[in-house]
Amino acid sequence: MSSGGKRRKLSSDKTPRRRADSKSSEAASRQSSVHVLALSREYKRQVRPYIDIIDSLRSSGVDQDVNLPAVVVIGDQSTGKSSVLEAISGVQLPRGQGMVTRCALELRMRSTGTNTGWNGTLRYRVRRSSPVEIILRKPGEVGDAVRKAQDALAGDGRNISKKGLIELEVASPDVPDLTLIDLPGIIVNPTEDQSKDIPKQIENLIEKYAKRQETIMLCVIPCSQDIAANNALAIAGRQDPERERTLGVLTRADVTGKGDEGTIVNLVLQNGMKMKLGYTLVKCRSQDDIDRKVTLQEALDIETDFFQSHKHFSKLPEGITGIPNLARTLTKQLVAHIQSCLPDLCDAIKNQLFQTTTELSQLSDPVPEDKHEYLIRLLSNYGTDLTAVTEGHALACSMVSEEEEMAGDDSTLNSCMLFKNARKTFQTYQTAVRDLSPSLNDLKMIGHLIENYRGPELAGFENYRVFEMIARRTVAKFKAPAMQCLKEVEKIVEEVFLELGRTHLGRFAGLHQVVVERMNDLFKEHVKEAEMTIATLMQSKEIIYTSDTTFEDHLQDETEVAEDNSSSKRPTGSTPRAWSARQMLRKLQAYFKIVTCRLCDNVSMAVMRSLFKNFTKNIGSKLIAHIQSGNSLSDDVDDDDHENSTTPISPDALLQEDGNVTRRRELLLQRQERLEEAEKKLKTFCGRKRRRSTLQ
DSSP states (O other): OHHHHHHHHHHOOOOHHHHHHHHHHHHHHHHHHHHHHHHHHHHHHHHHHHHHHHHHHTTTTTGTSOOOEEEEEEEEETSSSHHHHHHHHHOOOOOOOOOOOSEEEEEEEOOOOOOOOEEEEEEEETTOOOOEEEEEEEEOOOOOHHHHHHHHOOSSTTTTSSEEEEEEEEEEETSEEEEEEEEOOSSSOOOOOOOOOHHHHHHHHHHHHTSSEEEEEEEEEEETSSSGHHHHHHHHHHTTOOOSEEEEEEEEGOOOOTOOHHHHHHHHHHHHHOOOEEEOOOOOOOHHHHTOOOOOOHHHHHHHHHHHOTTTTTSTTSBBSSSSHHHHHHHHHHHHHHHHHHHHHHHHHHHHHHHHHHHHEEEEEEESSHHHHHHHHHHHHHHHHHHHHHHTTTOTTTTTTTTHHHHHHHHHTTOHHOOOHHHHHHHHHHHHHHHOOGGGGGHOOOOOOOOTTTOSOTTTTTHHHEEEEEHHHHOOOOHHHHHHHHHHHHHHHHHHHHHHHHHHHHTBBBHHHHHHHHHHHHHHHHHOOOHHHHHHHHHHSSSSSOOOOHHHHHHHHEEEEEEEOOOOOOOTTOOHHHHHHHHHHHHHHHHHHHHHHHHHHHHHHHIIIIIIHHHHTTTHHHHHHHHHHHHOSSSOHHHHHTTOOOOOOOOHHHBBBHHHHHHHHHHHHHHHHHHHHHHHHHHHHHHHHHHHHHOO
16 A cells, blocks of 8 residues: 555544544533432422521521531632632632632522523622612623622622621523632731731631531632642631541642642542541642633533543542542532531521520510500509519519529619518617627726725725716617618619619610619708607617516626626635626616617617608609709708799600610611511421432
């Protein structure tokens, strides 16, 4: 055969082979194109409901209250995160050098019927402003829309948003049923125009998601980087030491260094750093591909050809290379994770709802329309409770729970058991008075006084003037403890009416201030009243008197005690002065048992009369009258007081609720509403799953 014939034969033999290769490539392309569709159809019935319920809960804001199952994408800056996401979703997200992702982006993909077109929706909310919703008609509109949303949430390109969230929902027949949350790339060295702490801000944002047990971490690792130097894996390792919820995706397989292919293969086969969820090796569009106008679909075809023809990677087991397999793995792991988290999620929502409802009940209801009637009710309730406390009743109020009351903790019952605490103070006063009364320690002093004031009487005769002198001096010492007793009870009562004021009126700063000012004025009047009564009592005790029968009875008791102690007999060698001193001490002790009992009871009753009974008498009515007329709260109001009356205080002004309380109630009501809705959705969802399981 001539050389020309040979060339024609070779050429003839080569053409069919090229056609075969072309057909094989087209078949692979069609297979790659259909792969994602097949994935969506295969899982649609079982998968979509689980993803929908979590997406629905997140849209309603429940993730503010409980942690929801999620897949978050983390990686170092410029490691191919955006390329992976756009390969899975079919939309081109912002990409480039430097910080591209500047806030959390929730990417929701929903697979639709084969005859439906592409549509997308982007939502975000800047602080407390109204939500922004943008309808997207083409995949090419996504990049600009995301950039504008990031600028609105994070400001210029130098900053990130720690709380902002962009929701991007994509519906298409070419996407899987899957939801991912993309986070800003990790920065090691900020640029000159960036904040010095921007790396720490990004790390804190990533760890906020990563530390949740409900989160699956998708770590993006470029094949060209030493895995030991990957910051995303370092963060994941701190939050998930056992790597039970970490999945690795190795990007840029086409730029693997020569000789490093074996290392990548071993890593994917779990022969290196093991991960329970495994690794997936992918090749996404490069910047050069984008510049050459390579479409996302074409990029998938190129990826398929790459892994089928690669010397090392073609030998890897099926299912761990390529974007379609990554999407399949993510969907499978996310659904399994949601299924495992559902019982705990239901419990968490139930507990949060209970806590929210409890806190709401403690904040009281909003002010009703009839503010005048409501104001009267508030003041009446305050007066009723204060009167109950000063009558010795423990309140069945919000300040003390049943468990705390049964436990008898003084620190807890302090404000509601006024009488109990006052009784302790009275007992302390009684002890102090008894300690000041004449005792054996005073024998020497009594003997000196008897000797110094002795008149013409013979030895052994007692001088009544000495008895009176000692009695009056002793009574004078009783005033200081009495005033201290009053001061202590004053503190107790003041603490109670102030705390009750905070409980009943604290939510209204204006009303609370007016009432406290007036209550303080009235309380001072009754403290002065008690001081005057105690002073009068002390003056009356300067008169040395008790009935003969009472004194004789107590003296007899003292004599019997002395006989029992063998002190009534005159000791051998004892002088008449010493014997007289002992006899006078016995009479003084008998008298002061009468005096201390009488005085302590009178002082205690005077304090209770002024600070308990008189102070709280008709207190609710007095407060109401003051609010309505502006008059003084004094018990007696004369004509001059009426002439100087101030203008009645408006209920509107008094019932201006503290802004913090109002905002807190609004937040709690919003939380209660979304938690109730979440609980309802979960019950419906779980009920449907149980019915389907029974039918199967």
